[in-house]
Amino acid sequence: MHELGVVFHVIDHVKKIAEENKVSHVNSVTIELGEVSAVIPFYLEDCWNWAVTKHEVLIGCKLKIETIKAVTYCEDCKSEYETVKYGKICPNCGSEHTYLLRGNEFTIKEIEVND
């Protein structure tokens, strides 16, 4: 499952930061997740809740997900529009010369710890 790999990656990263900063317990991790990032929040939380039980420093650690709306830019009419609603074709001029401005993110935004 794709989400499980993502969760392992995040946990590795968070554990490394916790070790470097001599943190005893991580309370929550905030993730910025783009609407079209191909990661499904529900599965992500599911994997997360299972995976954190395997690491002492993370037991009970919450995953907070902030969704970033996907926006596409049209090169022909220089407008921006909602990616999820219209896809690759600009709703203003019908052009296919478009690219994703944002919405593909998967970033660890914040790690909240006990110190």
Ligand SMILES: [Zn+2]
């Ligand atoms: Zn356009």
